[in-house]
Amino acid sequence: GAVVSQHPSRVICKSGTSVKIECRSLDFQATTMFWYRQFPKQSLMLMATSNEGSKATYEQGVEKDKFLINHASLTLSTLTVTSAHPEDSSFYICSASISGGYNEQFFGPGTRLTVL
Amino acid sequence: QKEVEQNSGPLSVPEGAIASLNCTYSDRGSQSFFWYRQYSGKSPELIMFIYSNGDKEDGRFTAQLNKASQYVSLLIRDSQPSDSATYLCAVKESGGYNKLIFGAGTRLAVHP
Numbered sequence: 001g002a003v004v005s006q007h008p009s010r011v012i013c014k015s016g017t018s019v020k021i022e023c024r025s026l027d028f029q030a031t032t033m034f035w036y037r038q039f040p041k042q043s044l045m046l047m048a049t050s051n052e053g054s055k056a057t058y059e060q061g062v063e064k065d066k067f068l069i070n071h072a073s074l075t076l077s078t079l080t081v082t083s084a085h086p087e088d089s090s091f092y093i094c095s096a097s098i099s100g101g102y103n104e105q106f107f108g109p110g111t112r113l114t115v116l
Numbered sequence: 117q118k119e120v121e122q123n124s125g126p127l128s129v130p131e132g133a134i135a136s137l138n139c140t141y142s143d144r145g146s147q148s149f150f151w152y153r154q155y156s157g158k159s160p161e162l163i164m165f166i167y168s169n170g171d172k173e174d175g176r177f178t179a180q181l182n183k184a185s186q187y188v189s190l191l192i193r194d195s196q197p198s199d200s201a202t203y204l205c206a207v208k209e210s211g212g213y214n215k216l217i218f219g220a221g222t223r224l225a226v227h228p
């Protein structure tokens with residue numbers, strides 16, 4: 001149980017294009033989903049917290065107009081990197097928290113984004 | 117600024133030994149604590165969580181919590197080369213939010 005999927009696993013795009021990443025909780029309902037970014041040999045950096053049916057809460061320094069988050073249902077959240085640039089190249093990972101649990105987060109497999 | 121501190125390592129242990137990973141946190145109101153394992157190039161995987169003072173055992177893993185000292189640890193018994201990974205300590209932020217505050221991780225290397 002507690003499986004989170006993420007799609008795509010890897011994407012290469014040209015500078016200026018937008019990329020959408022999907023995060024799904026497959027066998028549980030997640031009222032809260034989180035989006036992280038991780039650069040090589042660095043720790044996870046929380047970008048935003050996403051609650052179903054409401055606007056995402058972004059961490060300080062994260063541009064909400066550049067990283068659009070939509071949490072349309074209890075099992076799906078999407079992150080769109082708009083007008084991507086090479087500095088946005090990173091490992092993007094989502095996680096989902098089980099409703100009523102101890103707030104443990106289960107991570108998706110991640111999406112490696114490379115912007116040329 | 118709420119922080120979680122871990123020794124970055126690498127912590128090198130021989131196969132079969134006990135690996136001891138430590139973590140301290142600053143948020144005195146935190147109630148839930150988590151250990152994740154992350155292999156290189158992969159996403160974190162939940163190993164176990166603990167919320168009461170004392171020890172919690174799950175197979176070869178034991179989590180230890182001391183809220184008075186704001187200290188969490190993870191013991192791995194009979195370490196195997198496949199345990200070689202980065203171990204992330206995470207603390208649930210107090211104040212009604214579901215956010216986890218992650219440490220930078222300790223890299224464990226188990227050598228045959």
